[in-house]
Amino acid sequence: xxxKEEVQKPVEEKAVEEQAVEKKAVEKKQELFGIRPVMEAIxxxxxxxxxxxxxxxxxxLIKELWDLIKGYKVAYQIVPAQKLSRVSxxxxxxxxxxxxxxxFQNVGEVLMSIYEKGExxxxxxxxxxxxxxxxGAIARTAECAGVHAIILPEKGSARINSDALKTSTGALxxxxxxxxxxxxxxxxFLKDSGLKIVGCTEKTNETVYDVDYSDPCxxxxxxxxxxxxxxxxxxxxxxxxxxxxxxxxxxxVSVACGIIIYEAVRQRSI
Numbered sequence: 001x002x003x004k005e006e007v008q009k010p011v012e013e014k015a016v017e018e019q020a021v022e023k024k025a026v027e028k029k030q031e032l033f034g035i036r037p038v039m040e041a042i043x044x045x046x047x048x049x050x051x052x053x054x055x056x057x058x059x060x061l062i063k064e065l066w067d068l069i070k071g072y073k074v075a076y077q078i079v080p081a082q083k084l085s086r087v088s089x090x091x092x093x094x095x096x097x098x099x100x101x102x103x104f105q106n107v108g109e110v111l112m113s114i115y116e117k118g119e120x121x122x123x124x125x126x127x128x129x130x131x132x133x134x135x136g137a138i139a140r141t142a143e144c145a146g147v148h149a150i151i152l153p154e155k156g157s158a159r160i161n162s163d164a165l166k167t168s169t170g171a172l173x174x175x176x177x178x179x180x181x182x183x184x185x186x187x188x189f190l191k192d193s194g195l196k197i198v199g200c201t202e203k204t205n206e207t208v209y210d211v212d213y214s215d216p217c218x219x220x221x222x223x224x225x226x227x228x229x230x231x232x233x234x235x236x237x238x239x240x241x242x243x244x245x246x247x248x249x250x251x252x253v254s255v256a257c258g259i260i261i262y263e264a265v266r267q268r269s270i
Contacts, residue, residue, distance in 0.1 A: 030099050030161060033092040035061045042068045047100040049159055051076040054084055054094030065095065073181045075154045100160050107178040107186060110149045111193060121195060121216040122264060125151040127183065127232060128223040129253060132158045136167025137254035138221075143171035145261045151178045151186060151218070187235045190218055197236045199228050200260050204239035211240045213264035221260075224253050 032038050039061075041048055051069060053062075055078050069076050087096055107123075114121045124147050129135055135158035142150055157179075158164060165172050180186040187197055196217040200208065213219075220236060222228035233239070242251060242259055251259075 030101065031088065032097040032099060033088060033090050033095070035065055035093050035095045038095050038097040039065055039068055041097060041099070042072050042074055047103055048074050049098040049100040050074075052079050052084060052087065052096045052098075053077070054081050055079060057094040062094075073154065098159060098161070101162070101165060102160055102172055102177060104179045105149070105176040107149065107151060107180060108189070110176050110178060111190070114148050119148070120214070120268070121218075122147050122213070122268075123149050123151055123190070123195070123218040124257065124261065125183065125187075125218050125220045126157060127153065127220060127228050128156050128226055129221065130156065130158050130223070131253075132161060132163045133167045134158070134252070134254045135160075136164040136172070138257045139164070139168040139175060139177075140171040141254065141258045141261060143168070143175040145265050147175065147261060149176040149178055151180060151183070153183045154179055154181045183229075184231060184235070187218070187220075187232060191235070191237075196238065198238045198240055198260075199233050199236035200242070200256060201228055201233060201239050202241050203227075203233070204241050206238065206240050207243055208240040208260045208263050211238045211263075213267050217264070219257075219260055219264065221253060221257055224250055 032041055038048075038051060051065075051074055053065075053076060068074070081094070084092055084094065084096055111121060124138070124142050126135070126138065129138070139150060160172060160177070178186075191197060194216055196215050197220060198211055198213070198217055199220045199222075201222065220228055220232060227233075228236075240260065242256055244251075250256075
């Protein structure tokens, strides 16, 4: 009986299949269904991105879940039952948690490690940037430029999911990401720690090329639609705009991030 020769798949085809399997594995881990599994994940210190809770849900277990969410400062959203059903048809018991594929870091610890290495801190803070692909592209640029960490608000920011990881081309696995409960407090902490806060905004006459980035600093970027929140903008030591010569009103936020970040890199390399 003749032995059949094993047909070897092309390397490119195998790579595509492996990526598809990896993506499915990541996506399966991104959602938790049911009250008890979500409670256990929070208790175990897992990186829970956000918890969706069905409106009007009551009971002792829900009270326990609320206590955990508040105690661990987990981001949450109260939604109608229809939204949960759109997310999944599984028996979710009115509760679905989205898990982050990366581990978040503490901004104070990151800052300390930078100073211990004798480096000059350069942080990027993102306010109200919710588009996943924009966020992934920003992370890619920040990591390539040597930004020490990205700081995000706990609520109102893009979810770090497989699309964000893919768009970042793996950069999100390399650059520290700090998710903060209160950006105002974080800005004040960084100011008290000797960092200059630079807000990229059109509400100024100073350009991004006029600001000195050689000192420890934080670059703050807002959304294309709303910009930086006014309460954060007031705390900035410098405001800087990107000069616009054409008729188009604004740049894509990931492109704008690249312009100001690399101006900081240029100045620091002189």
